[in-house]
Amino acid sequence: MTFLYDVRLACLAMLMLALHLEFTSAAVQVTNLRADNLSGADPAGNKADGYVKVWCNGVFGGMTEHRPGQTNPWWSAEFNFPSCEVGDTMKLEVWDKDTMNDDNMFTCTSKLESGTHDVSCKASKGTLYYKYRVY
Numbered sequence: 001m002t003f004l005y006d007v008r009l010a011c012l013a014m015l016m017l018a019l020h021l022e023f024t025s026a027a028v029q030v031t032n033l034r035a036d037n038l039s040g041a042d043p044a045g046n047k048a049d050g051y052v053k054v055w056c057n058g059v060f061g062g063m064t065e066h067r068p069g070q071t072n073p074w075w076s077a078e079f080n081f082p083s084c085e086v087g088d089t090m091k092l093e094v095w096d097k098d099t100m101n102d103d104n105m106f107t108c109t110s111k112l113e114s115g116t117h118d119v120s121c122k123a124s125k126g127t128l129y130y131k132y133r134v135y
């Protein structure tokens with residue numbers, strides 16, 4: 001019986017550890033990135049080859065995949081910031097991929113509030129939408 005009890009205790013300890021890791025692995029999560037009416041940064045009115053770079057409190061979280069020639073792109077990439085929290089600043093830059101030098105089309109910043117939020121950021125070269133969740 002003592003052995004069985006120890007196994008149960010070990011399982012409980014592992015479960016608690018797993019839950020702890022789950023909660024601390026993503027303090028802020030950014031998902032559901034998409035954009036409307038993106039216009040290319042190049043002359044001659046070409047379509048944008050959009051992608052997005054994401055920062056939280058100055059920490060670079062990575063970038064989305066490219067969406068070549070799309071005016072209303074969406075991105076499947078998700079971003080996690082373990083050390084970000086309420087009050088920190090989220091920054092997203094929308095870029096147009098080019099052969100030589102990529103163009104920064106516009107930048108969106110917002111101060112993080114608790115809970116889950118759908119954010120839209122309208123600029124002259126398009127509108128960016130994303131969702132973030134503070135854990």
Ligand SMILES: [Ca+2]
Binds near residue numbers: 099
């Ligand atoms: Ca381009």
